[in-house]
Amino acid sequence: MTTTVGSEARRFEAVLSILDRYERDSTRLIPILQAVQEEYRYLPEEILTYVAVALDLSPAKVYGVATFYGHFSLEAKGKYVVKVCDGTACHVKGSGPLVEALRKELGLEGKRKTTADLLFTLETVSCLGACGLAPVMVVNEEVHGLATPEAAVAILREIKAREGGKGETK
Numbered sequence: 001m002t003t004t005v006g007s008e009a010r011r012f013e014a015v016l017s018i019l020d021r022y023e024r025d026s027t028r029l030i031p032i033l034q035a036v037q038e039e040y041r042y043l044p045e046e047i048l049t050y051v052a053v054a055l056d057l058s059p060a061k062v063y064g065v066a067t068f069y070g071h072f073s074l075e076a077k078g079k080y081v082v083k084v085c086d087g088t089a090c091h092v093k094g095s096g097p098l099v100e101a102l103r104k105e106l107g108l109e110g111k112r113k114t115t116a117d118l119l120f121t122l123e124t125v126s127c128l129g130a131c132g133l134a135p136v137m138v139v140n141e142e143v144h145g146l147a148t149p150e151a152a153v154a155i156l157r158e159i160k161a162r163e164g165g166k167g168e169t170k
């Protein structure tokens with residue numbers, strides 16, 4: 001279908017312009033992958049293969065770099081990435097129950113971190129350097145300190161409502 005072909009072409013257009021920006025210089029693989037991740041919010045497999053071919057590197061080398069750095073993600077992430085700090089101060093102040101409440105609210109089971117509709121990804125991270133505000137939760141770039149499970153769930157519900165009432169309960 002034309003629309004599929006069109007969106008597929010657009011998908012590769014972005015990586016093409018990133019490669020051009022870095023002059024297809026394989027020594028700049030890390031900044032290239034950072035730019036790809038910023039654009040796609042993760043490193044899609046077919047885009048990594050494309051980058052490898054364009055830079056004349058083996059796909060194994062590109063995957064090796066992508067998996068070595070914790071900063072890179074090979075899995076699709078939600079539009080809203082929720083990070084709960086599980087550093088010592090936040091842990092002591094209740095980050096555990098906070099994560100539990102958020103997982104329940106998002107219906108995440110087992111090892112799942114991202115909701116099926118790709119609206120949210122929930123992650124735990126180490127100290128964010130704001131221990132005075134423990135427990136700390138960050139939604140994309142927005143920092144929420146002294147978070148209680150109730151307040152954190154309310155923040156997610158507000159986002160869901162803004163996004164068209166997905167997951168709303170009456």
Ligand code: FES
Pocket residue numbers: 085086087088089090091126127128129130131132134135136
């Ligand atoms: S331990 Fe959470 S901000 Fe430092």
